[in-house]
Structure formats: C-alpha cells, structure tokens
Amino acid sequence: MESDLRSIGELARDSGLSVSALRFYDGAEVLAPARVDPRTGYRWYAPEQLADARLLARLRRVGLPLAEIRAVLGAVPGSGAAQRLMDEHLRRLEDGLVDARRELSSIRRLIDQRENPMSTTPAEYRFTVPARQLARALDAVRFAVGGDPELPVLSGVLFDLDGGLLRLVATDRYRIALAEVPVESVAPVGSASVESVSVESVECVPPVGRAVPAASAVVPVALADAVRALLGPAEGAVELALGAGTVHVAVGGHRIEGAALDHDYPDYRPLVRLEPVHRIGLPAAELRAALVSAATSSLPSGPHGAACEVALLTVDGEGRFAVVAPGAEADGAPGALRVAVNRDFLLEALPADAPGQLVLELGGPITPLAVRTADRPGTFSVLMPVRLPA
Template sequence: MTVSRHPALTLDPVEAAESVDVESDMRSIGETARESGLTVSALRFYDGAGVFCPAWVDPQTGYRWYRTDQLADARLLCRLRRVGLPVAEIRLVLAAPPGSGEAHRVLDRHLRRLEDGLSDARRELSAVRTLIDQRESPMSSSTTRTAATRFTVGAADLAAALDAVRFAAAEDSEHPVLGGVLFDVEGSVLRVVATDRYRMAVSQAAVPALEGPGASTVVPVPVVDGIRALLAGGGEVTLTLDGDRVVLEATAGRRLEGAALEGDFPDYRRLTRIEASHRTDVPASVLREAVAGGACRTVHEGHEIVLLSVGPGGTVGVVAEDGGAGGDGRGPADGTRIAVNRQYLLEAIGAGAPEQLVLETGSPITPLAIRDAGNDGTFSILMPVRLP
C-alpha cells in the first residue's frame, strides 16, 4: 500500500520510512544515516544542538526528512565527528561562508590541540614506563637514579630565550615553584617558561644534540641569572638536567651547578592553547609609546590598568575608560577592548627586544597573547583585568 505524499498520515516513523511516497529529493532519517555514515541517534542529537537540522519535520509524528543536497554536509559532519571536533566548532565549519577560510582556521586550531595532546601523552607515557621499570625492579630502583638528560644549545639562542621570559617569574609567591624558570627539553627543542599566574612567557631554542630522555626541570631564578651571565662568551654550551640538579658547562671551562625547585609547575601547554579570533601586527615601538603615554586607571594595590583597543582594521591603541565600549567590551567601531596591567604589558613588549609584534585577542575576558613576529615560538600571555 502506498499512502499519498504525506508522512503525517502513516502509522509510525519506521513504516513511514519504507512505505511513504515522498519527493525524489527527500530522504528519511534512516536513509540519511546509512548514506552519510552517521547513526540515527547522532542525527537527532545534531538536530537538537542546532548543528545539522532536517529540511522538514512531520508536525504529527516528529519524523525528520532531509534533502538530497544535505548529504554532503552530513558526510562532512561524520568525518568531523570522527576526529573529535567539538560540537561548537562543527557548527562553525558547517556555517562558514565559502571562500572565507574560517573552516580551515577551525581545523588548524583543532589539529594544533591534537598535536599538543599527543606530545603530552608521549611525555606522560615515558614517565609511566620509568615508573613501571622501577616497580618491576625494586632493588635497582632504590640504588640508581633516573638517567640524566644532557644537551647542547647555542649560547646566544639560550640567552635570547631567557631574556624573553625572565620578567614573568614570580618574585614573591606563596608557591615557591613559580620563583623559577621551567627548562623543558624534548627532541630538538628546549622551551623555557616563566609565570606568576597573572602572566606567562614562553620561548625556545634549538637543541643540536640530545643525550638521554626528554626532561623538565624548574631552575630557580638566581641560578637562571647565573646561567645567563655565563652565556656572553658565545658558541655552544652544555646543560645537564639530572633529577634535582642542573649543570651548565660553558666555554673556557666555566661551569655552574645548582639545585632545582621541587613542585608541580603549571601545565603551560594547556594554558597557552588560546583560541584567538583576531591577529594584529604592530611595531613594538608604536605599541610601547601608546601604552606608556595612554590613559590609565589605578586599581587596588596601586596597579595601573590600561584599556587596550584592538580594531578590526589592524589599529591598536589605548582608550579612556569612557570611550564608548558596551557591556560586551566592544566599542562601536574600534573592536575589542581588553583591560590589562600596564607594567606587565610594557614588560611583555620589551622582553627580548622584538621589533615587530603580533597581538592575538579573543574577547575582553580571554587572555591577550603578545608574540614576537620574527619568532612564533616566543610569546607572552597576559590575563585580562575586570574593571570595577
């Protein structure tokens, strides 16, 4: 039996999918599921989430019908789901205007997250293997130390990296581990990181030669300053990270050894995964002049706060508090406004003496990233301040 045209007159959704004579360009939810690789329950979920909706829903049975030209998006959705793209970002990909590049930017951000996650997993699994080996050989583990990590790095490269992050180390914190700089070596890269919880600075240097496993050690600021002083001779230096010790061997037989800090350093990889919606290039001198001479507001404990305006046309400046920003932190024409500590911003601008900077912003309540345009691996992150 064939019921004329309307699924509303059928007995139930299952029978409707098999017995209804519908338009040739329409497919039932079951057919769409089979042809796209999605399940029926997944199609219902994405409809409810407003990500992928049917062309028509029967008002009496609630049965969903899809156009033939929706299959391409359904198959794309299936693949995005397989790689774990979050629902909100799937929505952005499907809604992206053709030729805008927005869909590719979403995928690039997700790929970076996956790569960072894989790097984190490898690091953790390496540590787990060491613990398993110690557990399986209890007699040897009590009398032997974990293998030391020894590597060479260019003195000038290490000096530049330390200069780019030293300002962000905490001077007086209830967390002693923040009074140091993290030395994190893996493969051919050494990353150095400092943070006082209100800002974070990251830089890196190439590692031509590495002996031993990857390692992470927090080096106290006085030892960091001592290391920096021995880098003036140029050439290459050798660093050894050996449990609770760090050793630097420089040219002319100069050597420095110090104790590492104990404690868990913040997970900088997770904290630096910023979803920036705007990237703005600006000369460091121009931004420094604008911040130093612009309007500011003094808040608790005497901190000076500036309202940084990042315009959609690439303009950057400091505006007065009454410059017309709405409740969402956006002015009528001059883009996003972010309140930040002026001294912290000036230190981030000057760290490493870059000539050209790239500002990455998302919203007034998300961190501001300040990158060295000539070295994408060197950047600072400032937490925004909520003005009373």
C-alpha cells in the first residue's frame, strides 16, 4: 500500500545514505524507487528496499565499484554470485594493503635520506639466486624492454628484490613481462654484524615495523644482456648486490657491475592483477602454429605508431578457443568472446623454452590478456589488446 512507502528522506535517514546518493543510485539503475510521483517527481521506496539501501551503504563504504554494486544487488539469491564478488574485492583490498606497506617503507627510507643526508645511505643487499633460473628469467622478459627515447626508464629491466623473491620486469607500455626467481639467502651489504637471512624466515607481509629485505634497480638493457651472456649455461648460484644505484653480479669466478638507471620504475603490480573470464589451456606449439597460419589484417597504425598484423582470438559460447581472421563472423552466444591482438607481440610472448602447456587468460575485448606457462605461474606476459577500426 502507498501508505507503507518511505519517502526518500526517510530512506536516507534509516539507511545511512544521503538523499543525493539515493538520487544518484536511481539514475545509475542501482536502486530505483518503487514509485515516482508523476507530477512532482518525488521518489518513494517500498519497505523491503530498506535492506537493499543498507547493503548499498556498506558496499559503498568498502569502495566496491559501481558496476559490482549493481551486480551484488541484482544477484540471484542462493547463486553465490554476490559472495564471489565480495571475495574478489577482498583480494583486491589485501593486495592494495601489501602495496601500501611496500610504498610506505620506501617513503620512510626517502624521508630518512632527506632529513639525514650525511648519515643515511640507500639500503643495499647482497643475495644469491640459482644461475639457471636467473638466465631463464632474463630470457622470459627481454622481448618486452622498451625502446622509446622519450621513456628512458623503460629501456631497462627492473630487478626487484622483495623478501624471498627476485622479480624481473620489462615493459614498453603495450606489453609487460614478469619473471620470478627464488632467493636463496640475503644480507645487507657492509654490515658485518648481520648474518645472511634464510628466505624461509622472510614473510611476504611482515608485521608493522619489521624490516624485510627489499631493494630494486633498473638495469640498463646493455648491462642486462651482458649479465645474460655471463651466465651462459652456468649452474650453481649467482651472487647479486642491488641498491645504492649500482648492480653487481658474480658467477663462476667472473664478475660484472654497472650503474643502474636513475629513474623511478612504474608500479607494475596493479597491471598484472587480472581477473580473467576464460582460462584456456593448450600446448605452446599449437598456439604458435595457429597464430602463424591464421589470416590476419594489417593495422596501419598499431603500437609504437607502426603497422602491425592483427589476429583475432575467439572463445565461442561453449568455451572453445580459436584463432581466426579479424573479419570472421562473431558468435552471438552468451559467454562468447573476441579479442584482437598484435600477432607478432603474442608470438614473442610465447616462451621459446616451454614445449609443454600454456595458460591463456582472456577477460574481454579491451582487457589485457596474459600468457602463462603451466609449470611457472610467476613467469608470464601481459599484452594490451588492439582496437580494430569500426
């Protein structure tokens, strides 16, 4: 009955949302009123809408994006869809907290250097990693190093020591490659009183106030190539030292060192957190053959302003994957997906040393796609899709 309806002011008071917020969510098709007065335009809400309004207020407080708020409120009861969205958002928040802790640690070091320029020097760490795995990591990211003279920071490989892992990162803005190498031991340089720390004792997310070995350096591509040549087929361990603007590498009685690029590398972590809709497992050789044999279309102005050959990756309504010509007819079935990519970029992202299974992660036509090897989940590439002319 109309007498049971709440006015917009009453719903605002009882739910914790403001009147302006309720008007916004009506316009955004998130929470529409049960009745709108045709003469005055005044909004009225049904009693059962109070629960939705209170849920909406809490979803807003935790920063859930608008599209996901709409999905939560529209989820079929008992389907589990709303709970899955909450789990995904919680993972994003936890990842953001890890990033915030890491950034605050860096900020504290910068503040120390600023306030005590004579007594504080950047942290430098010496650590060891397996030679074979470092060589494979360099091979996995080298193709993505940028060459734009306007962005000199991208003309190197980021060596990022983070607790028990060394991450190598390279990007040219259109693709990014990341590889992980396990760290065997780590210790501060020039601190004789501090023994090497076993990586088993290093936590990924330490309690507040506890120091975790962390250092990074942007290694110029020429120096990275020299390190790779030094490694050759070497076995055993490689000793590295990062920090204070320099890079030192020693293996098998040979040593190489050089200056790091004096630039802040872009924060790569948010770029590699993907939420794919489809995960396609297939042999690397099969994907390579499909890309080579499939018809492509030439895009006159692709990434870097140069022409590129575009291939179309498709997933049909039943989840079957294929590489087709860009002009192929679209599958209109629910769940079908079409993603256009720079064919040569995707070929370069396929690991040369991975004859086995790949995992291709696809999220949407304008969502980055990832290429992973089944046995090395921390080593993967992310590519931006290509927009085809209308």
